Amino acid sequence: MYWWRIAARNLRRNWRRNVVTTTAIACGFAGLVLVAGYLRRVELYNATTAVYLAHAGHLSIYRKGGLERATFLPQRYAIDAKESARIGEILRRDPNVERFAGYLEGVALVSNGCSSVPVIALGMEPEADHFVRHHPRVVRELPELAKPLRGVELAQAPPLLRGVSLSTGLAHRLSRSVRGGNADANVDTRSKSACDPAGSKREPSDVDVLGTTFDGSLAAFSGSVVGEHTTGQQQLDDSSLIVPLTTLQDFYATDGVTHLAVFLKDPRDLKKRAVELERALQGQGLALNVYPFDDERISLFYVGARDFLLVLSAFVGIVVFFVVVLSIVNTQTMTLLERSRELGALRSIGFTRAGVSRLFLREAALLAAIGLLFGGLLALVVALSVNGLNVRYTPPGIVGDMQLMLKPEFRAWWQYGAALFATVLVATRLVVRSRTKMRIAELNVNVSA
């Protein structure tokens, strides 16, 4: 304790310089924690979008080769009802599986009566849609997207109505609006007059879906827009149509699905789980591939954004590292220069090199601890303030706006704290080491002291 008191007194002696160094450590630490908090928020947003809103699940099961070819050869690469049932048996035995659901994906044209737009049609069980939207993680991370932007969920649509949901961009392109909703809110006036002339019985929510069945015959059905959704990603938001699975299966004349999405309770070690599940399925004679959601073939946007964030965080980390190291090296060099005679006196009365180093390391440790404490408090105050202000912004590639949130993890606090603490000690050790190697006689008469 005695030596710590001495260290504290030495810090007080050069308090101005030490305040600057402490501020550098505090700001560096706060910056790291806040950037990590922001990146974590974006990562959670993107991961939740990929797993839930894009309905990939934590694991996606495709017929072997289906991920690449199912769009062009749907009949050959669809998973039929029998196989789905056998997969379901295996998944039900795994206590970590929260839910699984089949999805049918295909291409179609959606028409408002006078113009048609090619879309990617996704058929899902309305219950699966409900599960995704009300999942605690979706409610927590994407409260803006947890419910339809307009209208109702497929599960809440009147049963006799062939309800469909259009993505916002698609609804705008087709000048369609949600049944019973405020038509003017989403309808282009010129299109409205062209497609829904006065006196027409056609509702602004009516659409026709056209395409070919899996065996090549023409198919069509009329539906009513009951909801408007977002894919979360700008590039997909003007071409997404969601319909109940049975409706789309009737449309394509199939009982199959393109993929099954598996939602897990504990989504750790996904790559390993994917391999294990694939092996289990293939062991049952099912020629299937299982992909984790963070496979770029499943979620290209998520993987690209994640890699970008990793590079960004590494860059910020390196900058902070150098700022802290330079601050510490500068402070300790100045301190040691000023205290050369003291250092010489200590060595003269019997302090070893290691003993002298420990004195300076104690000071550096105190300096770092104070800096980290203030940095931690600063990060906490900034995070709480920013989160409380409900600042909204639109990140690139994302549809709509999202709240600017900083969600630093406890792990980030102590990991960055420990890394900065160690950095301060190592930088100090390097500076002190070079000084303690000087001849004692030289230190005793040092003119800079």
Add this chain to the structure above:
Amino acid sequence: MSLVVELNQVSKRFLLGKVFVDALRGVSLKIEAGEFAGIIGPSGSGKSTLLNIAGLIDEPDSGSVVLDSTDLGTLSDDERSNLRNRRIGFVFQAFNLVSVLDVYENVELPLLLRAEIDSAERKDRVEQALADVGLREFARQLPDKMSGGQRQRAAIARALVGHPALILADEPTANLDSTTAERVIDLMLELNRKRNATFLFSTHDEKLITRIDRHIRIRDGVLES
């Protein structure tokens, strides 16, 4: 009288710019217990270098140094530090006290490195050393608030407190006015006479030279007598 330190054919050279300068050239010297000896010579004659080598804070390029029958050439840096702490006390021209420590703490500092000395003994020794130099009332004073004479007395107390075999003082009166210098010389002489403390100075202060028992003259790195 027992031998405290012995230097045999000690040489030391320094690189000044691009030129090597011989600070000591084959110096041999013996200091015995209880001596009050001074190394006298002009600036640059090698006084401080001789003192530093005798005090284990510098190493000779050649020759040997024996302290208390131990040949220092065989010791590691840590062993030399330990020996300095136990057997040698230093008094510097610029006092070299630790400015954040008060007088008591400065004097106590060498003893804190000695695990075998408990806190009660440490306290006794520090108080005794402060009493010996007349600084008991200034024990809690910071060095910066004290006069040059008081600071030098504190430095002498710090040198004394470990009961060293040898006290080395490099120009101890150089930074003091004449009256204060006299008092410091009186104090060191008193400690030499009463406690049989062995002193070895480097100095060119005439007042100190006249009070020294043994004069060791040095010029251009060579002892003259």
